[in-house]
Amino acid sequence: MQPLGAIVHDENPYADQAQREHALRLGMWVFLGSETLLFAGLFGLYAGYRARYPEQFALAGMHNEEWIGSVNTFVLIVSSFFAAWAIHLVRGDRPRAAMWSLGAVILLGLTFLGLKSVEYSHHLAEGIAPASYYRYAELPERGARMFFTLYYFMTGLHALHVIAGLTVMVWLITRLRRGKATAEHHVELEMGGLYWHLVDIVWIFLWPLLYLST
Amino acid sequence: MTDIVPPSEPPRPPVPRLPEEPLPTLPLPSSEPDFWRADRGLRSWLLTSDHKRIGILFLIGTSLSLVLGGVFALLLRIELLTPERTIVDASTYARFFTHHGIIMVWMFMIPVIPGVFGNFFLPIMIGAKDVAFPRLNLASFYVYVIGAVFTLVALVAGGVDTGWTFYVPYSTTTVSSVGWVVCGVFILGVSSILSGLNFIVTVHTLRIRGLGWMQLPLFVWNIYATAIIQVLATPVLGLSLALVGVDHVWHLGIFEPQYGGDPILFQHLFWFYSHPAVYIMILPAFGVITEVVCSYSHNPPLSYKALVAASLGIAFVGFLTWGHHMFVAGMSTFDSGVFGALSMFVAIFSAIKVFTWTATLRGGSIWFSTPIFYFFGFMFLFVFGGMSGVAVATSSLDVPWHDTYFVVAHFHFIMVGGTLTGFLAALHYWFPKITGRMYSERWGLVSAMAVNLGFFFTFMPQFLLGNAGMPRRYYTYPPQYQWLNVLSTAGASILAIGLVITVSYLAVACWRGPRAGKNPWRSRCFEWRVPSPPPKHNFLETPRWKSGAYDYHAAEE
Numbered sequence: 001m002q003p004l005g006a007i008v009h010d011e012n013p014y015a016d017q018a019q020r021e022h023a024l025r026l027g028m029w030v031f032l033g034s035e036t037l038l039f040a041g042l043f044g045l046y047a048g049y050r051a052r053y054p055e056q057f058a059l060a061g062m063h064n065e066e067w068i069g070s071v072n073t074f075v076l077i078v079s080s081f082f083a084a085w086a087i088h089l090v091r092g093d094r095p096r097a098a099m100w101s102l103g104a105v106i107l108l109g110l111t112f113l114g115l116k117s118v119e120y121s122h123h124l125a126e127g128i129a130p131a132s133y134y135r136y137a138e139l140p141e142r143g144a145r146m147f148f149t150l151y152y153f154m155t156g157l158h159a160l161h162v163i164a165g166l167t168v169m170v171w172l173i174t175r176l177r178r179g180k181a182t183a184e185h186h187v188e189l190e191m192g193g194l195y196w197h198l199v200d201i202v203w204i205f206l207w208p209l210l211y212l213s214t
Numbered sequence: 215m216t217d218i219v220p221p222s223e224p225p226r227p228p229v230p231r232l233p234e235e236p237l238p239t240l241p242l243p244s245s246e247p248d249f250w251r252a253d254r255g256l257r258s259w260l261l262t263s264d265h266k267r268i269g270i271l272f273l274i275g276t277s278l279s280l281v282l283g284g285v286f287a288l289l290l291r292i293e294l295l296t297p298e299r300t301i302v303d304a305s306t307y308a309r310f311f312t313h314h315g316i317i318m319v320w321m322f323m324i325p326v327i328p329g330v331f332g333n334f335f336l337p338i339m340i341g342a343k344d345v346a347f348p349r350l351n352l353a354s355f356y357v358y359v360i361g362a363v364f365t366l367v368a369l370v371a372g373g374v375d376t377g378w379t380f381y382v383p384y385s386t387t388t389v390s391s392v393g394w395v396v397c398g399v400f401i402l403g404v405s406s407i408l409s410g411l412n413f414i415v416t417v418h419t420l421r422i423r424g425l426g427w428m429q430l431p432l433f434v435w436n437i438y439a440t441a442i443i444q445v446l447a448t449p450v451l452g453l454s455l456a457l458v459g460v461d462h463v464w465h466l467g468i469f470e471p472q473y474g475g476d477p478i479l480f481q482h483l484f485w486f487y488s489h490p491a492v493y494i495m496i497l498p499a500f501g502v503i504t505e506v507v508c509s510y511s512h513n514p515p516l517s518y519k520a521l522v523a524a525s526l527g528i529a530f531v532g533f534l535t536w537g538h539h540m541f542v543a544g545m546s547t548f549d550s551g552v553f554g555a556l557s558m559f560v561a562i563f564s565a566i567k568v569f570t571w572t573a574t575l576r577g578g579s580i581w582f583s584t585p586i587f588y589f590f591g592f593m594f595l596f597v598f599g600g601m602s603g604v605a606v607a608t609s610s611l612d613v614p615w616h617d618t619y620f621v622v623a624h625f626h627f628i629m630v631g632g633t634l635t636g637f638l639a640a641l642h643y644w645f646p647k648i649t650g651r652m653y654s655e656r657w658g659l660v661s662a663m664a665v666n667l668g669f670f671f672t673f674m675p676q677f678l679l680g681n682a683g684m685p686r687r688y689y690t691y692p693p694q695y696q697w698l699n700v701l702s703t704a705g706a707s708i709l710a711i712g713l714v715i716t717v718s719y720l721a722v723a724c725w726r727g728p729r730a731g732k733n734p735w736r737s738r739c740f741e742w743r744v745p746s747p748p749p750k751h752n753f754l755e756t757p758r759w760k761s762g763a764y765d766y767h768a769a770e771e
Contacts, residue, residue: 030415153466
């Protein structure tokens with residue numbers, strides 16, 4: 001076991017390193033629980049409005065480009081694999097390979113954001129914008145407008161989480177580069193991985209709601 | 215004639231002893247200055263990671279908020295002295311009640327007991343040196359300060375006139391500074407989540423070896439139940455207020471009818487947080503009250519398990535009752551019935567608590583002091599407020615009482631009364647431990663009398679006003695309501711005087727009070743086994759507790 005003083009400061013409240021890692025891991029899970037409820041508010045609104053405007057939601061959903069949504073789903077799932085693979089590599093004491101794996105996560109995350117921007121720009125070009133800025137003549141009803149307002153809020157909040165996750169990945173790579181993650185102690189890497197999986201899972205729920213259900 | 219047999223004491227179940235396991239010896243200094251003196255200078259306070267100092271910082275922040283919210287309350291009461299204009303115009307009046315509500319709810323009642331006493335005592339009560347994430351703990355204080363600053367900026371920059379509930383569509387169309395204030399409340403919510411997360415992880419991971427869940431002091435259980443609500447309900451408030459703010463500033467309306475939105479959905483989201491938020495305020499007070507009643511009656515709680523189960527039960531059922539705020543918002547009779555019945559479960563759990571506390575007094579050696587005076591005040595307010603809560607949870611009764619002063623009186627009795635008396639009980643109960651000095655018991659009782667009487671006379675007339683049909687938030691009223699309003703203002707003044715007296719003698723006691731010693735109340739709870747004030751790292755040596763937190767049959771440790 002590593003000496004405690006090497007990692008944490010005077011304020012360290014833990015008896016040993018195992019207790020510290022347990023606390024950090026549990027803290028991450030509690031945080032993810034909190035995050036889930038943040039998205040749950042928007043999912044609740046989606047359910048409420050979909051029950052009110054079922055046909056309009058179906059029509060508006062069909063207008064979204066299914067291939068972009070689906071490719072993005074694939075991109076995120078593969079990126080989640082690389083995040084998990086990085087932990088596997090660190091456990092096998094291969095930090096350099098783990099850095100490349102996290103690099104792949106960042107690349108795929110940026111791909112996701114790039115495709116998302118393409119989609120946003122298509123929508124905006126057609127006059128599909130939230131609420132008072134909505135100008136799309138082919139789906140003029142209030143239900144379709146609400147679908148797209150929700151679409152922007154849900155994907156927008158998710159995109160913010162993708163950006164946060166990518167920032168975490170950059171931080172993890174610098175930790176690996178400085179040799180701060182070892183085969184035994186890499187709890188930060190696990191926490192970053194958990195966060196990235198949450199980002200992925202939220203999208204897996206958004207994908208059918210916004211692209212597939214008609 | 216048969217012999218008269220004296221009633222015998224029912225045997226109380228013995229509290230399980232802590233197993234004496236070999237403990238890891240930590241390298242701790244044999245003597246250490248107390249946490250006030252351990253480090254000197256402003257910097258050592260502002261950048262502290264010591265949970266006790268962070269508790270003191272929260273005490274300063276929340277007390278200032280109480281004063282500010284109280285000033286707005288007094289301004290409201292002065293305005294309502296006469297049926298027409300007294301001191302301010304109608305729109306200023308609307309701002310005053312909004313500011314009063316926002317400050318009291320999010321800057322005082324939500325953070326006060328967990329932030330101050332949870333921070334200070336929870337780690338000591340579980341035998342830990344600190345909370346699990348000390349720096350995150352400090353961050354949660356600064357996030358609180360930032361949120362408070364945003365909120366106060368909103369007050370200065372024109373104020374907000376929506377009421378603390380931010381109901382749309384008014385909140386998205388009013389010209390007042392809704393954007394700033396929802397930012398502020400959002401940030402205060404982040405602070406609340408961080409505190410809750412820290413407490414959950416601390417209780418799970420940092421209990422001293424041998425201290426099982428069912429041996430925790432009950433204050434810890436209540437802070438834990440509160441933390442669960444903070445972590446799971448607050449994000450929904452953050453989201454819904456963020457949507458209101460975005461809508462107000464950029465017209466991206468997700469609740470606006472002209473864009474297909476439904477304002478009622480905002481109410482659902484808002485109350486999904488704001489009803490459990492009531493339990494964020496009251497559960498910590500339950501914890502305080504439990505500690506107070508056990509310490510001053512020298513008795514273990516009648517049933518430890520019942521108190522734990524009732525707290526967790528309230529935390530759980532609290533998530534399923536939000537609809538009772540919306541009985542008149544177009545809810546079906548069936549839904550109203552379901553929400554009403556679920557709300558009454560809260561009353562069942564509360565009744566379990568009330569009966570357990572009362573029965574704990576029985577056969578005890580009761581020490582009549584300021585904290586237990588607040589305990590009795592709490593019991594009255596909580597039972598009376600709770601029963602009126604069952605009344606308004608009945609949808610047929612709620613229809614005439616909705617949006618009247620009856621509801622105002624109800625939630626002030628139960629939520630404010632519970633939290634304020636709980637806070638004051640905690641402040642007096644733990645004052646010797648925090649400062650190492652005793653306050654004047656005589657002044658304590660005088661002010662407790664003033665606070666409880668003042669509170670009663672502030673809100674009892676409001677029950678009558680509401681029942682007589684006076685709507686809440688109205689600026690003017692017909693003259694026949696005046697005498698009750700005058701009575702209410704008089705009560706509020708007595709309450710304010712009581713609080714000023716409290717601050718005065720506690721301030722004097724900080725400098726001049728006699729030394730308290732380790733355990734002036736002869737309590738058995740764990741925090742009374744460390745020196746007063748506690749040393750910087752809480753324990754001079756690894757604690758080895760031989761008896762439990764409520765083992766009043768055992769000798770003092």
